[in-house]
Amino acid sequence: MRRYFIALICLFLLVLQGMAMSLLPSNLVYSDLLMTPHWILGFLILIAIFYDRDDTYYSVWHALLFGLLVDVVYTGVLGVYMVTYGIVTYIIHRLNQSVHAGLVSASLLTIVGIALADTILYIIYSFVSITSMTWGNYAWLRLLPTLAANMIFFILLYPLVKDKISSWSEDINNA
Amino acid sequence: MPSLFRKRRLMVVLIGFIILVALIGFSIRDRASLSTPEKFLQDTVGWMQTIIHKPISVVDHTVDNIQDMFAIYEQNKVLKARLSEYKGVIRENQRLKSDNADLRKTIDKSEALKDYSPIQATVIARSSDRWFEQMTINKGEEHGVKKDMAVMTSDGLVGKIKAAGAFHSTVQLLSGFDRSNKISSWVVREGKEEAFGLIEGYDDESGRLLLEGIKLDEELEKGDTVISSGLGGVFPSDLRIGTVEEVVNDQFGLTKTAYVEPFADLFDINHVIVVDRAAETIEPKNSSEDDDS
Numbered sequence: 001m002r003r004y005f006i007a008l009i010c011l012f013l014l015v016l017q018g019m020a021m022s023l024l025p026s027n028l029v030y031s032d033l034l035m036t037p038h039w040i041l042g043f044l045i046l047i048a049i050f051y052d053r054d055d056t057y058y059s060v061w062h063a064l065l066f067g068l069l070v071d072v073v074y075t076g077v078l079g080v081y082m083v084t085y086g087i088v089t090y091i092i093h094r095l096n097q098s099v100h101a102g103l104v105s106a107s108l109l110t111i112v113g114i115a116l117a118d119t120i121l122y123i124i125y126s127f128v129s130i131t132s133m134t135w136g137n138y139a140w141l142r143l144l145p146t147l148a149a150n151m152i153f154f155i156l157l158y159p160l161v162k163d164k165i166s167s168w169s170e171d172i173n174n175a
Numbered sequence: 176m177p178s179l180f181r182k183r184r185l186m187v188v189l190i191g192f193i194i195l196v197a198l199i200g201f202s203i204r205d206r207a208s209l210s211t212p213e214k215f216l217q218d219t220v221g222w223m224q225t226i227i228h229k230p231i232s233v234v235d236h237t238v239d240n241i242q243d244m245f246a247i248y249e250q251n252k253v254l255k256a257r258l259s260e261y262k263g264v265i266r267e268n269q270r271l272k273s274d275n276a277d278l279r280k281t282i283d284k285s286e287a288l289k290d291y292s293p294i295q296a297t298v299i300a301r302s303s304d305r306w307f308e309q310m311t312i313n314k315g316e317e318h319g320v321k322k323d324m325a326v327m328t329s330d331g332l333v334g335k336i337k338a339a340g341a342f343h344s345t346v347q348l349l350s351g352f353d354r355s356n357k358i359s360s361w362v363v364r365e366g367k368e369e370a371f372g373l374i375e376g377y378d379d380e381s382g383r384l385l386l387e388g389i390k391l392d393e394e395l396e397k398g399d400t401v402i403s404s405g406l407g408g409v410f411p412s413d414l415r416i417g418t419v420e421e422v423v424n425d426q427f428g429l430t431k432t433a434y435v436e437p438f439a440d441l442f443d444i445n446h447v448i449v450v451d452r453a454a455e456t457i458e459p460k461n462s463s464e465d466d467d468s
Contacts, residue, residue, distance in 0.1 A: 015223045018300030018311065022444075023231060030442040034305040071202075072216045074302040076309070076338065076345065079198030083191060121304075124195075128203060131306045142305075 308351025331438030
């Protein structure tokens, strides 16, 4: 039962991600800065750090599934978010094996993960000419605001779910 | 067995890459309709969004209402002054309408390009990625929405239907328009014939639409109104699009390009009208062919 909670929370974040764009004040969301919420990825990075053991890959499978859902619901170009989220959670999963899990390492891994994910998205989308931004513009107008916005979300999310996730993880391991 | 392990990983990377390219190739081309799993997912997420959207929008509206209340007195004074002007306009409008109907009857033509039946819809979400200027509305094929229909607010045109699911659809906003979504339009000028042009894209930097292909000898003025012509296939005529802001010669000097400021606010959209044209639409045999023309 517990393991379905992860999927449910991801689904909730997916729904919320699109509604935030239409409900938050428009002069904030639609300024020149292209802030992009990567809430699902932020949550799955926490799963990779605190839930997965070295030989389980729940975070990666969830990343593939919900990445595909983001593609279907919000962009219409299939596969891009799916592959990006999959790669990033896998890398975070590997990196996490060599560091001790705590607040500092978790926030560092989240920053790395979200920056990496957004950069991969930019590379793929500029290959298929969905965006024509230059690297300089991209870094200032999209990458930095996106990082800032998602770190605010991370700071709100971390105290809410960290203990829950750890206790679920122990349940699974003891079972 | 490190070598075998590495080979397996290489295989995973290669297969992943092939799947990525195949999926992008499959979905990025201009499809006539969504595949069934996509429709199913879109509707499922759409219903969840509707459920969560309801209570939040109630709170949102209450706040708006309270803010409105403070402005009511001022607005009322202005509106009262306007009201007397409108009485004359209404009478004239009624007279013109009956004239128009009579004249149409004499030439046996009851359906005009400008007639349409509206489908009211509510915006329930917007794409979380700003590179995709699209939003989800809560009406779909079951309510009569079809691909490529025009979508407008009370101010003017905001976009067109990109993909219709069974109960929800995706709207491509004007700000995401490119050369594959052209709108055939007229520039309405005082005392002169309408000038023809095609809306062919959106200038991100200034936030204005590009109206291209205007003849060199047409004189446009700042403030002229741009409306849809209804000749493009699915859009009815007389939908308000925007006002001309600036006119320049195009890069080859053969035609003029006008920058058009859209009437509608493309960011703060809550309720939209999907426009179902009454006049028969030409069914394109192949949708990509239609867009290229």
